[in-house]
Amino acid sequence: MEAEIQPCEIETPHEVLAPVRQSLPLVFASPHSGRSYPPDFVAASRLDRVSLRRSEDGFVDEIFAAAPELGAPLLRAHFPRAYVDANREPFELDPRMFVDALPPYANTRSPRVAAGLGTIARLVASGADIYRDKLAFSEALYRIRNYYWPYHDALRHLIDETRERFGGCILVDCHSMPSVGGPMDHDTGHRRVDFVLGDCHGTACSPRVTEAAEDVLTGLGYHVKRNTPYSGGFVTRNYGQPEDRVHALQIEVNRALYMEERTVSRGPGLARLAEDMRALIVALGRLHPKTF
Numbered sequence: 001m002e003a004e005i006q007p008c009e010i011e012t013p014h015e016v017l018a019p020v021r022q023s024l025p026l027v028f029a030s031p032h033s034g035r036s037y038p039p040d041f042v043a044a045s046r047l048d049r050v051s052l053r054r055s056e057d058g059f060v061d062e063i064f065a066a067a068p069e070l071g072a073p074l075l076r077a078h079f080p081r082a083y084v085d086a087n088r089e090p091f092e093l094d095p096r097m098f099v100d101a102l103p104p105y106a107n108t109r110s111p112r113v114a115a116g117l118g119t120i121a122r123l124v125a126s127g128a129d130i131y132r133d134k135l136a137f138s139e140a141l142y143r144i145r146n147y148y149w150p151y152h153d154a155l156r157h158l159i160d161e162t163r164e165r166f167g168g169c170i171l172v173d174c175h176s177m178p179s180v181g182g183p184m185d186h187d188t189g190h191r192r193v194d195f196v197l198g199d200c201h202g203t204a205c206s207p208r209v210t211e212a213a214e215d216v217l218t219g220l221g222y223h224v225k226r227n228t229p230y231s232g233g234f235v236t237r238n239y240g241q242p243e244d245r246v247h248a249l250q251i252e253v254n255r256a257l258y259m260e261e262r263t264v265s266r267g268p269g270l271a272r273l274a275e276d277m278r279a280l281i282v283a284l285g286r287l288h289p290k291t292f
Contacts, residue, residue, distance in 0.1 A: 010036045010038060010078050010079050010147070011078075012078060013077065013078060013079055013146065013147040013150045013151055014075060014076065014077050014078055014079075014147075014150060014151045014154055015075070015076055015078060016073055016074070016075050016154060016158065017065075017067070017068045017073065017074040017075075017076070018068060018073045019067075019068045019069070019070070019071045019072060019073060021071065022071055022072065022073060022161075022162065022165065023070075023071030023072075023285075024070065024071040024072040024281075024284075024285035025162055025165075025166035025167075025168055025169055025170055025285070025287070025288070025289050025290075026067070026071075026072035026162070026169075026170050026171075026172060026281070026284055026285055027072065027073055027075070027155070027158045027159055027162055027169060027170070027171045027172070028064050028067045028072055028073070028074040028075070028171075028172045028174055028281075029074070029075045029076075029155055029171065029172070029173050029174060029235065030057065030060045030061040030064065030074065030075070030076040030077065030174045030175075031077050031081070031085075031086035031087050031151065031173070031175075031235065032055075032056060032057035032060065032077070032080075032081040032085075032086075032087065032175060032176075033056060033057050033058065033059065033060040033061040033062075033076055033077065033174075034056070034076070034077040034078045034079045034080045034081070034083075035053070035056060035058075035078075035080060036078045036079060036080070037049075037052065037080055037083070038083065041082075041083050044131055044132060044133070044135075045082075045130050045131060045132070046129060046130070046131065046132045047124065047128060047129075047130060050263065050264060051124060051126070051128060052080070052082050052124065052130075053080075053264040054124060054125065054126065054261070054264060055080070055081050055082040055121070055124045055125055056080055056081060056082075056264065057081070057174075057175050057176040058176065058255070058259055058264050059176075059258065059259060059266060059270060060174050060175060060176050060253065061074065061076040061174075062266075062270065062274060063174070063176075063253060063258065063270070063273055063274050063277050064172075064174050064274075064277050064281070065274060066274065066277065066278040066281055067281055070278065070281050070282060070285065071285065072281065072285065073158050073162075075151070075154055075155055075158060077147075077151055079143075079147045079151075081121070082121055082124060082130060083143060083147070084119060084120060084143040084144065084147050084148050085117070085118070085119050085120075085121060086147075086148055086151045086152065086235070087173070087175075087233040087234050087235050088112060088117075088118060088119040088233070088234050089107055089110070089119065089234055090119060090144055090148055090149070090152075091103075091105060091106040091107055091119060091144070092106075092107045092110050092112050092113050092118040092119045093106045093107070093108060093113065093118050093119060093120060093137075093140060094108065094113045094116065094118050094120075094122050095108050096122065097120065097122050097131070097134060097135055098134055098135055098136065098137050098140070099134045099135070099136055100136060100137050101137075102137060103137070119140070119144065119148065120135070120139075120140045120143065125178065125182050126182060127182075155171075155235075155239070156239075159171060159239060159246055163244075163245060163246060166288075166289070166290060167245065167288075167289070167290025168245035168246070168247070168288070168289025168290040168291075169245065169246050169247070169289060170205070170209055170247045170248075170249070170284060170287060170289050171235075171239055171240070171246065171247065171248040171249070172248075172249055172251060172284065173232075173233070173235045173236055173248060173249070173250045173251070174251055174253075175230075175233075175250060175251065175252045175253070176252065176253045176254070176255050176259075177192060177196065177230065177252040177253070177254060177255065178192070178255055178261060179191060179192055179254050179255055179256035179261060180192065181229065185229060186229055187229050192229075192254055193222075193223040193224060193225045193254065194217070194222040194223045194224065194253070194254045194257060195217050195222055195223070195224045195225075195251060195252065195253060195254065196224075196225050196226070196227070196228065196229065196230050196251075196252040197210055197213055197214060197217075197224060197225070197226050197227070197249060197250070197251060197252075198226075198227055198230045198231045198232035198233075198236055198249070198250035198251075198252065199226070199227065199231075199232060199236070199240070199248075199249055199250070200227075200231050200232040200236055200237055200240060201227050201231055203240070203242075204232055204236045204237060204240025204242070204247070204248045204249070204250075205240055205242055205247030205248055205249050206242055206247050206289070206292045208287060208292055209247050209249050209284070209287065209289075210226065210249060212283055212284060212286075212287060213249060213251070213280060213283075213284065214226070215283075216279060216280045216283045217276075217280065220276050220279065222276075230250065230252050231250075232248070232250040233250060235248065235250070236248045236249070236250045242292075245289055245290055246289075247289055253273070257269050257273055258270040258273045
């Protein structure tokens, strides 16, 4: 029953869960855990509601919920990933989805677009088409202006504020991944490790950040890989600027650790995982990004 969508208008595109006083040089972001589905979007989709929700990084905002209590802000999107994806360039768009021509500034040739997973996704992760009919570009522009850009404005503000206060910032972009590689993945049919740490192969953050995260997670008994199959999305690539003392690390959590993937419902492991992420937050908070 948990996977049922209750269509509702999205009153605010995102929310910042702020600490009483920020005491850690960290910012946490969850761009894909939103679960408010506009009624017109649900009506335009050819998919059932559970299939739409399987595109979410379900409950990731709850997994990292200790961040504000420990002294770091947590930004979470309210809009769902299937509606507009904040971990893409602003205009990664598939021309096959639209009735009218796209503007010349649209990126129509990225690997994400080719996979059907652009800023406005054509497909869900299973490979099924989302929409019954083609969209007007004005619809994409509406979503990008009213949801995507406000989310990134908030994220940029948190990063800038943190860097000014602490001399540097560590951004942790929080995601979840299916436990087994899907039909559109390079690891189709293969069972995945517990965590994948993406630092864009060492370009998005200091190795100290990745090493600290890996040490904590392996010490807790988890199996961890770096950059395979996820090295970091747009957020990690765009905001990770170590030369400017902004370090971005993408964390992918295996959904089998904490949820029932078929029904998109909370599993018995969620509480333990959230407690373990508390330990990760504490460890990352001990780093001093202004010094590296």
